Amino acid sequence: MNISLDFDGTYTEDPQHWNQFIDSFLEAGHTVQIITMRAEHETNRSLKDLAKKIPVHFTDRKAKLPYAIEKGFHIDVWIDDNPMWIYQDAKQERVDFYNEYQIYKHAAEALGLHVKNYNEWLNS
Known part of the structure; x- marks a missing residue:
């Protein structure tokens, strides 16, 4: 299963438990990645640390689903506090x-x- 985890408002709300979630799903053989609407120049320490463990994608305010399609990967499960950003540009x-x-x-x-x-x- 390929899982997209949002950063702002999702991961940032409880990093400790999301890290446990990420580790658990990676151990089970799933793929977890961060897809954020931030621009790459807006990265912070937390995103840099996550990027050591899982892929981090920056859409630069573009909708997440078209971004994923353009980059050639399929997401099975989207976890996002604002699902509108999956389909809609900001x-x-x-x-x-x-x-x-x-x-x-x-x-x-x-x-x-x-x-x-x-x-x-x-x-x-």
């Missing part, structure tokens, strides 16, 4: 909204407030 305003959401989320968590998921926040 327009700059959506990227700006997502960045604003991240600021809201971290502030709400720091204050101990209920944190809406991205789609709830976007529609509020």
Whole structure:
């Protein structure tokens, strides 16, 4: 099975458990890779560390499924907190909204407030 794991908002929410997931699936003979809408110049230490273990792909704000098809690999299972990015390119305003959401989320968590998921926040 070929599994695509999103980075921002998915892996970043619980790296310890996602690392266990990755190790478990690799041991079982599956393929796990990160497909992120980031541009390669937006990489960070965590992505660099992941790239030592599994492939990391940067779509540069392009939809993930067409990217995978263009690169010649088939994904059986997509794990993504925002499935729309599998099929849809990110327009700059959506990227700006997502960045604003991240600021809201971290502030709400720091204050101990209920944190809406991205789609709830976007529609509020």
